[in-house]
Amino acid sequence: MSIGDSDMLGVTIAGIKMKTPVMTASGTFGFGLEYKDFVNLNKIGAVVVKGTTLLPRSGNQGRRIAETPAGMLNSIGLENPGVDEFLSTILPRLKDYDVPVIVNISGNTVEEYGELAARLNVADVAGVELNISCPNVKEGGIAFGTNCDSASAVVKQVKSNTDLPVIVKLSPNVTDIVAMAQSVEDAGADAISLINTLLGMSIDIHKWRPVLGNVVGGLSGPAVKPIAVRMVWQVAQSVKVPVIGMGGIVTAEDAIEFMLAGASAVAVGTANFINPCAAQSVADGMKNYLRQRGLFHVSELVGKVNI
Amino acid sequence: MPKMVVEARIVRNTEIGVNVKELVLYAPEIAVQAVPGQFLHVRVADSYYPLLRRPLSISGADHITGTVSTIYRVVGQGTACLAALTSKDSVDCMGPLGNGFVIHGQRPLLVGGGMGLAPLLFLAGALCPRPIEILMGGRTKEEMFWADMFHNKCDAIHITTDDGTLGSCGVTLDLLPEVLKSGAFDVIYTCGPRIMMEGVAKVAKTYNIPCQISLEEYMACGIGGCLSCTCAGKDGLRKKVCTDGPVFWAQEVMS
Numbered sequence: 231m232s233i234g235d236s237d238m239l240g241v242t243i244a245g246i247k248m249k250t251p252v253m254t255a256s257g258t259f260g261f262g263l264e265y266k267d268f269v270n271l272n273k274i275g276a277v278v279v280k281g282t283t284l285l286p287r288s289g290n291q292g293r294r295i296a297e298t299p300a301g302m303l304n305s306i307g308l309e310n311p312g313v314d315e316f317l318s319t320i321l322p323r324l325k326d327y328d329v330p331v332i333v334n335i336s337g338n339t340v341e342e343y344g345e346l347a348a349r350l351n352v353a354d355v356a357g358v359e360l361n362i363s364c365p366n367v368k369e370g371g372i373a374f375g376t377n378c379d380s381a382s383a384v385v386k387q388v389k390s391n392t393d394l395p396v397i398v399k400l401s402p403n404v405t406d407i408v409a410m411a412q413s414v415e416d417a418g419a420d421a422i423s424l425i426n427t428l429l430g431m432s433i434d435i436h437k438w439r440p441v442l443g444n445v446v447g448g449l450s451g452p453a454v455k456p457i458a459v460r461m462v463w464q465v466a467q468s469v470k471v472p473v474i475g476m477g478g479i480v481t482a483e484d485a486i487e488f489m490l491a492g493a494s495a496v497a498v499g500t501a502n503f504i505n506p507c508a509a510q511s512v513a514d515g516m517k518n519y520l521r522q523r524g525l526f527h528v529s530e531l532v533g534k535v536n537i
Numbered sequence: 538m539p540k541m542v543v544e545a546r547i548v549r550n551t552e553i554g555v556n557v558k559e560l561v562l563y564a565p566e567i568a569v570q571a572v573p574g575q576f577l578h579v580r581v582a583d584s585y586y587p588l589l590r591r592p593l594s595i596s597g598a599d600h601i602t603g604t605v606s607t608i609y610r611v612v613g614q615g616t617a618c619l620a621a622l623t624s625k626d627s628v629d630c631m632g633p634l635g636n637g638f639v640i641h642g643q644r645p646l647l648v649g650g651g652m653g654l655a656p657l658l659f660l661a662g663a664l665c666p667r668p669i670e671i672l673m674g675g676r677t678k679e680e681m682f683w684a685d686m687f688h689n690k691c692d693a694i695h696i697t698t699d700d701g702t703l704g705s706c707g708v709t710l711d712l713l714p715e716v717l718k719s720g721a722f723d724v725i726y727t728c729g730p731r732i733m734m735e736g737v738a739k740v741a742k743t744y745n746i747p748c749q750i751s752l753e754e755y756m757a758c759g760i761g762g763c764l765s766c767t768c769a770g771k772d773g774l775r776k777k778v779c780t781d782g783p784v785f786w787a788q789e790v791m792s
Binding site for chain 1: 590
């Protein structure tokens with residue numbers, strides 16, 4: 231008897247049915263359509279689109295990326311065409327694909343998060359992910375993600391404005407990740423995703439200037455993986471809602487580590503820049519791993535690390 | 538045809554100037570599609586450092602031999618990795634990416650500086666049989682090996698060097714008005730340092746000659762997903778250098 235992909239890899243996270251547990255991390259996969267020549271979008275667990283705001287944003291000035299050991303810094307600054315353009319132009323084109331679309335949203339105020347959630351409460355959006363962890367914008371973003379009370383306020387506002395599942399993306403730039411996770415769970419989060427990027431900096435020793443135009447930026451890539459695995463492990467034990475693990479996943483082995491730490495699904499981020507079919511390759515590799523281990527379903531891995 | 542990711546065998550990777558190498562890849566799927574101005578996005582090593590791909594302008598493509606070429610200067614860790622590869626190796630290569638030059642008019646002038654001359658080399662071949670003139674600049678005579686490469690593609694080659702060791706002493710912009718007066722050019726294609734292209738675009742505007750520029754920017758994905766390389770368009774919209782460019786009409790991105 232042969233077991234099909236969805237039979238082995240299919241998961242449902244906060245009511246969002248996915249063919250594989252491998253999603254794409256916001257900001258690393260555009261709106262999905264940019265990748266259609268390279269990867270079969272129908273084979274991705276879910277596409278989490280670029281952080282979307284009420285009004286268009288042009289992002290940060292100057293150089294926006296810098297390569298670092300086993301990683302990269304970015305300071306894009308939430309450049310995006312705004313929610314109206316997303317709803318009128320981009321979302322209709324995503325309908326051609328059989329993949330859940332999760333919209334990452336970011337606001338300057340609690341009310342803006344609520345308004346965004348209300349606007350996106352439409353049939354073709356599978357869920358929203360609250361970006362309370364962007365390190366690259368002055369207002370909003372991480373300001374909400376480093377304080378339990380404001381994070382909680384954002385989640386409550388969004389929950390009262392949408393029927394969709396609400397995923398909250400946490401920042402690793404906090405003292406107590408578990409406290410943050412518990413706050414957003416108590417506020418009604420349906421799932422928690424982590425980690426967003428770690429705040430970092432790179433200096434050009436020839437020019438004595440920061441490499442990034444924005445001086446500091448978010449560190450991602452394999453370099454952050456052990457931190458992400460640790461935080462997923464800590465959070466998964468402390469909350470009942472599903473955890474989506476991300477941070478430096480390049481290979482299936484990386485993804486499996488996150489699942490063993492307690493993630494019910496994972497997201498591929500920086501790896502999309504290196505290999506545009508990374509999300510699909512990771513899922514394929516997970517299936518092979520399950521077969522080799524004689525396992526029937528990916529959920530058999532979740533939180534199974536023996537301490 | 539879709540853009541693709543291929544494992545491309547290295548045909549040769551040879552030094553053509555001081556710290557400048559030409560990489561020729563066997564990638565027939567890319568070679569058959571490539572147009573001047575497009576770029577390759579190359580994984581220079583199967584490693585985590587360097588991690589990201591490197592965008593490299595296509596300097597030539599031959600759909601009969603199935604090869605595609607690029608010319609690069611060894612400047613950092615990524616290009617050092619690339620420089621160490623030999624014909625025994627292959628590289629993971631995406632391409633052809635971006636939008637190329639629009640073939641326009643009958644009397645083109647090419648203006649290039651430094652490594653910006655690489656895509657113009659490919660363009661010069663595509664503009665044949667039009668009479669082509671090129672204005673090229675570099676720091677010193679040693680950098681002007683380019684002149685030989687353009688020799689059989691161009692009707693006239695105008696050269697400037699910063700130190701005056703070859704051609705006129707100065708930069709391309711100093712010589713540009715004189716070159717423009719000498720011929721009835723109906724299009725200018727430029728690639729090189731940003732400051733040079735801005736100057737060329739300004740002069741082109743004064744002379745009322747359409748001008749295409751090829752921008753260079755730091756980028757991660759190369760396919761419009763990461764927004765590392767965007768710039769402000771004059772229409773008020775953001776432009777992605779990787780997918781809306783790298784070639785633009787000057788007025789799209791410069792005033």
